[in-house]
Amino acid sequence: MKTYFVQIAIDIPLFKLFEYSWNSEQLGQEPEIGLIVEIEFGKKKVSGIVYEINSESISKKENSAYTIKEVIQISPCPRIKDAELKLFQFASKYYLRPIGEVVFSSIPSDWKKPVNWPKLQKSIKKKENLGIKEAIREPLTLTFNEEQDKAIEALINLSKEGKYSITFLKGITGSGKTAVYLEWIKRITEDTAKQCLVLVPEINLTPQLEQTVKNICIGKEVVILHSNLTPSERNYAWWKIQNGVGQIIVGTRLSVFTPIKNLSAIVIDEEHDNSYKQQDGMRYSARDVAIWRAADLKIPVLLCSATPSLETWDKVLKKKIDLLSLSKRAKPGATIPSIEIIDIKNEVNQSKFKNLGLCDYTLEEIKKTALRKKQSLIFINRRGYAPILTCHACNWKSECKNCSTWQVFHKISGKNKKPMLQCHHCGLIERIPEACPECGNQDLRHLGVGTQSIEENIEKTLQELRILRIDTDVTRSKGSAEELFQKIHQQEVDVVVGTQMLSKGHDFSNVETVVVVDIDKSLYSYDFRATEKMYAQLVQVAGRGGRGDNLENSKIIIQTAFPEHKIFNAIKDENLYEFYNELLEERKIAQLPPFSYQALVMAESKNQTMNEEVLKGLKNFLENIGNKNNGCIIYDPVPRSIQRVSGVERTQVLLESTDRKKLQTCLEKILDYAEAQKSKNRSIRIIIERDPISF
DNA sequence: AGCACGCCGACT
DNA sequence: GTCGGCGTGCTC
Ligand SMILES: [Zn+2]
Ligand SMILES: [Zn+2]
Numbered sequence: 001m002k003t004y005f006v007q008i009a010i011d012i013p014l015f016k017l018f019e020y021s022w023n024s025e026q027l028g029q030e031p032e033i034g035l036i037v038e039i040e041f042g043k044k045k046v047s048g049i050v051y052e053i054n055s056e057s058i059s060k061k062e063n064s065a066y067t068i069k070e071v072i073q074i075s076p077c078p079r080i081k082d083a084e085l086k087l088f089q090f091a092s093k094y095y096l097r098p099i100g101e102v103v104f105s106s107i108p109s110d111w112k113k114p115v116n117w118p119k120l121q122k123s124i125k126k127k128e129n130l131g132i133k134e135a136i137r138e139p140l141t142l143t144f145n146e147e148q149d150k151a152i153e154a155l156i157n158l159s160k161e162g163k164y165s166i167t168f169l170k171g172i173t174g175s176g177k178t179a180v181y182l183e184w185i186k187r188i189t190e191d192t193a194k195q196c197l198v199l200v201p202e203i204n205l206t207p208q209l210e211q212t213v214k215n216i217c218i219g220k221e222v223v224i225l226h227s228n229l230t231p232s233e234r235n236y237a238w239w240k241i242q243n244g245v246g247q248i249i250v251g252t253r254l255s256v257f258t259p260i261k262n263l264s265a266i267v268i269d270e271e272h273d274n275s276y277k278q279q280d281g282m283r284y285s286a287r288d289v290a291i292w293r294a295a296d297l298k299i300p301v302l303l304c305s306a307t308p309s310l311e312t313w314d315k316v317l318k319k320k321i322d323l324l325s326l327s328k329r330a331k332p333g334a335t336i337p338s339i340e341i342i343d344i345k346n347e348v349n350q351s352k353f354k355n356l357g358l359c360d361y362t363l364e365e366i367k368k369t370a371l372r373k374k375q376s377l378i379f380i381n382r383r384g385y386a387p388i389l390t391c392h393a394c395n396w397k398s399e400c401k402n403c404s405t406w407q408v409f410h411k412i413s414g415k416n417k418k419p420m421l422q423c424h425h426c427g428l429i430e431r432i433p434e435a436c437p438e439c440g441n442q443d444l445r446h447l448g449v450g451t452q453s454i455e456e457n458i459e460k461t462l463q464e465l466r467i468l469r470i471d472t473d474v475t476r477s478k479g480s481a482e483e484l485f486q487k488i489h490q491q492e493v494d495v496v497v498g499t500q501m502l503s504k505g506h507d508f509s510n511v512e513t514v515v516v517v518d519i520d521k522s523l524y525s526y527d528f529r530a531t532e533k534m535y536a537q538l539v540q541v542a543g544r545g546g547r548g549d550n551l552e553n554s555k556i557i558i559q560t561a562f563p564e565h566k567i568f569n570a571i572k573d574e575n576l577y578e579f580y581n582e583l584l585e586e587r588k589i590a591q592l593p594p595f596s597y598q599a600l601v602m603a604e605s606k607n608q609t610m611n612e613e614v615l616k617g618l619k620n621f622l623e624n625i626g627n628k629n630n631g632c633i634i635y636d637p638v639p640r641s642i643q644r645v646s647g648v649e650r651t652q653v654l655l656e657s658t659d660r661k662k663l664q665t666c667l668e669k670i671l672d673y674a675e676a677q678k679s680k681n682r683s684i685r686i687i688i689e690r691d692p693i694s695f
Numbered sequence: 696a697g698c699a700c701g702c703c704g705a706c707t
Numbered sequence: 708g709t710c711g712g713c714g715t716g717c718t719c
Pocket of ligand 1: 391396
C-alpha cells in the first residue's frame with residue numbers, strides 16, 4: 001500500500017491528461033488503468049478515468065506552482081477493460097478526439113457527475129430485483145430456403161473458427177437476410193457466455209424489429225440501445241450489456257462503443273446507411289469502428305445490404321470481404337413489381353405539372369390501383385408544401401436570415417396548423433409575408449413540390465380517395481408514427497404520401513403501386529456519392545411494392561426527365577454488378593473514395609474571411625513543413641456547400657490521399673495547428689472530419 | 696467545456 | 708457610482 005501518481009482523462013475537449021495522487025490506503029486498493037474515479041477539477045467534482053500510473057509525479061517540476069490533488073474515490077461504475085480501452089484509443093487517434101471524450105461517450109452520461117453515482121447504483125439494483133416478466137412466447141421456428149441454409153451454415157462455420165472474418169451478405173428485398181443473421185446470432189448465443197451486437201440504422205430500430213428479434217431468439221435477453229431511451233433505461237441497458245446478462249444487443253451507431261463483456265460476433269444491417277456516420281462531435285463511422293472492433297477481438301463481422309456502399313463492394317471485388325448472396329425471395333408468393341421509368345421531359349415546364357408534381361399517367365395508375373382496392377405509396381424526399389416561396393415581380397426568394405438556404409413553405413405548420421416559412425437547417429419559423437418584402441407585390445408564389453402539396457393535389461384531383469401523409473412533421477410526437485402506420489396496415493387509406501421514412505422498416509401487404517417523385521436533382525449533383533445514395537434509396541423504395549398476396553399488377557413508377565440515366569437500367573435489371581462497376585470506374589479515374597481517403601478540415605466563425613485566412617494559414621503551414629504535401633492533396637479553402645447555418649459562416653479544406661497513414665500524419669499536424677489556433681483565437685472553431693460522407 | 700478574473704460601456 | 712458584457716487564461 002503506497003502512494004502513486006495517476007494520469008486522469010476527463011470528458012473535456014482537451015488533449016491533455018491531469019495528474020492526481022493515489023492514496024492506496026485511503027482508496028482501499030492499488031490503482032488500475034481503466035478505473036473510473038471522482039476527482040476535483042478546478043472547483044468541480046467530476047468523473048475521470050485512470051489512464052496512466054506512475055510511482056513518481058511526472059508533471060510536478062521542481063518549483064511549479066500548483067499542488068497535485070488526490071483522487072477522491074473510486075466509482076462503482078465498472079472499470080473500463082483493456083479491450084475497450086484499446087478500441088477507445090484507436091477511435092481517439094483515428095477521429096482526432098480526446099480520449100476522455102471517447103471513453104465517456106460509452107458510459108451513460110449521468111455517470112459523469114459523481115453525485116449521481118449512488119442514485120444510478122440504486123436504480124440498477126431496483127431493476128435487477130424487479131426481474132423481467134417477459135410474456136411466454138411460442139418458439140418461432142423459421143424455415144429457410146436452400147440459399148439461406150447455405151449462408152447460415154457458412155456463417156456458423158466462421159463463428160466456430162474463433163478468428164476475425166468479414167463477410168458481406170448481399171440480400172435483395174424480401175430475401176430474408178434478417179432471418180439469416182438472426183438465426184446465426186441465435187445459434188451463437190446458445191452458449192450463454194456469448195454476446196452478439198446487431199447494429200441497425202436509427203430508422204429501422206422499430207418496436208416490430210425488437211419483437212422479431214425476441215420472437216426468434218426465445219429465452220435470450222435482448223437489449224435495445226438507442227439515443228431515445230430515457231436516462232434510466234439507457235443506464236440499465238448499458239449495465240446488462242457490460243456484465244454479460246444481455247446476450248443480444250440491438251442498437252444504433254452509438255452502441256458500437258458500448259462495453260460488452262464477451263462480444264462474439266457483430267452484424268451491421270444496412271451497412272450502406274448514412275445514419276452510421278455521426279455528424280457532430282466525434283464524427284465516427286459506426287460501421288468502420290465495428291469492423292475494427294471485430295478485427296481486434298478476433299471475431300466475425302457480417303455486413304448486410306441489398307445495396308452495399310462502394311467502399312464495401314470494392315473490398316468484395318478485391319476478395320478482402322467474403323460474399324454471401326441471397327438472390328431468391330424467401331416468400332415464393334411475393335411478386336416482383338414491374339418498374340416503369342416515366343419520362344416527364346415534356347411535362348416539367350408545363351404549369352399543370354409544376355403545381356401537381358405528378359403526371360397524368362401516374363394519377364391514372366393511382367386511381368386504377370384504388371379501384372382494385374389496393375394501395376399506392378408516393379415518395380417525395382421533401383417535407384413541407386414547397387421548397388421555396390418567391391415573388392413573381394422582383395424575383396425575391398424566401399431566404400433564411402440565419403442560413404444560406406431557402407425557407408420552406410409549409411401550408412400547415414406547428415400546433416395551430418397555420419401557413420409558415422420554415423428553415424430546415426436552423427429551425428427558424430416565420431409568418432408568410434403579406435406582400436413581397438422587397439417590392440410590395442402581393443403575388444407571392446411557391447416553387448416546387450413537397451409532401452404537403454402532393455397530398456393536397458391528390459385530395460383535389462382524386463377526391464374519392466382517402467389519403468394520408470407521413471413525414472417528420474406529422475410523426476413528431478412519440479407514438480404517432482406507429483398510429484399512422486396502423487392506418488395503412490388496416491386499409492384505412494388508399495394513398496400514402498411520405499418521405500424516406502415510409503420506406504424503412506415497414507412491410508405493407510396491400511401496396512400495389514409505388515411512385516417516386518422529384519429525384520432529378522440528385523442525379524446530377526455536386527456530391528460524388530449522390531448516384532450511389534439514390535440507387536440505394538430507389539431499391540429500398542421499390543422494395544415496398546409487391547409484398548403481399550394478389551399483387552400481380554404491382555408496379556414501381558419513377559418520374560424523371562432523365563430516363564436515359566444509367567441508374568434506371570440498374571434498377572430495372574436488379575443488376576447491381578454492372579452498375580457498381582461503372583461507378584467504381586468513375587471513382588477510380590477521379591481518384592475518389594474508395595480509391596482514396598478523404599478528410600475535411602472545417603472552420604466555423606461569424607466571419608467567412610477570417611475562416612479563409614486561418615485555413616490558408618493552415619495550408620501554408622502544411623506545405624512548408626517537411627516534403628511539400630506529405631502525400632496528401634490539400635485543396636484550397638472554399639465555403640461549405642451550405643455556407644452559413646444559424647448565423648455561422650462555414651469554410652472547408654478537403655484533404656485526399658491514397659495512403660491512410662500519410663493522411664493520419666497530416667491530420668495530426670493539423671490538429672496541432674488547430675490546438676495552437678484555439679489559444680490564439682477563440683472566435684473560430686476548427687473541426688476535423690475523417691471519411692466525410694456529406695460536404 | 697466551464698469557470699474566474701478583469702477591464703470597459705451604460706444604466707439605476 | 709455598479710452591473711454585466713465577454714475576451715483571456717487555466718484547470719493537475
Ligand atoms: Zn417582389
Ligand atoms: Zn436557417
